Amino acid sequence: MRLLKSTKVTNLHSNIANSFTRKATRAIVLNGESILLLYTQRYHDYSLPGGGIDEGEDNITGLIRELREETGAQNVTNIKAFGCYEEYRNWYKADYDVMHMLSYCYTCDIDQELLTPEFEAHELQNGMQPLWMNIHKAIEHNELVIKSSDKKGLSIERETYLLKRIVAELL
Secondary structure, eight states, rough: EEEEEEOOOOTTOOOSSSSSEEEEEEEEEETTTTTEEEEEETTTTTOSEEEEETTOHHHHHHHHHHHHHHOOOOOOOOEEEEEEEEEEEEEOSSTTTTEEHHHHHEEEEEOSSOOOOOOOOHHHHHHEEEEEEEHHHHHHHHHHHHHHSSSSSSSSHHHHHHHHHHHHHHO
């Protein structure tokens, strides 16, 4: 899969050798200029549905599971690789200093009807909800949050970059 971008936080811990890799999938589901996104109330941002790939799970199985859990999507078809976004972030627990995050992004189609999501406890606490959103408005919104919010999440810059690449390459 092609590398879309590789980033490191500006204050990355000097002991990068003490790192672990987290693999995740991100779903790109378009309907014209509308895109299926997750709105997170805690961070007031929009992101692509997706999440961590479980032990023993391949990327596609993880993509389908995460998409179903977070949005209620069903009958995921026409899955195609879009690209990988790589990040190096400081880790907040004592076992490691750095997290190496690989987000594998795929385009796909789903049935129009969404079932009820199956959110994890932290997702519910963060006020996460799936919705169809105009992609240009989502980018504009996230850019405003990046500029003006002190409560922005760590993923908003990745998500905004990916949304812009989607516009440039798929619309």
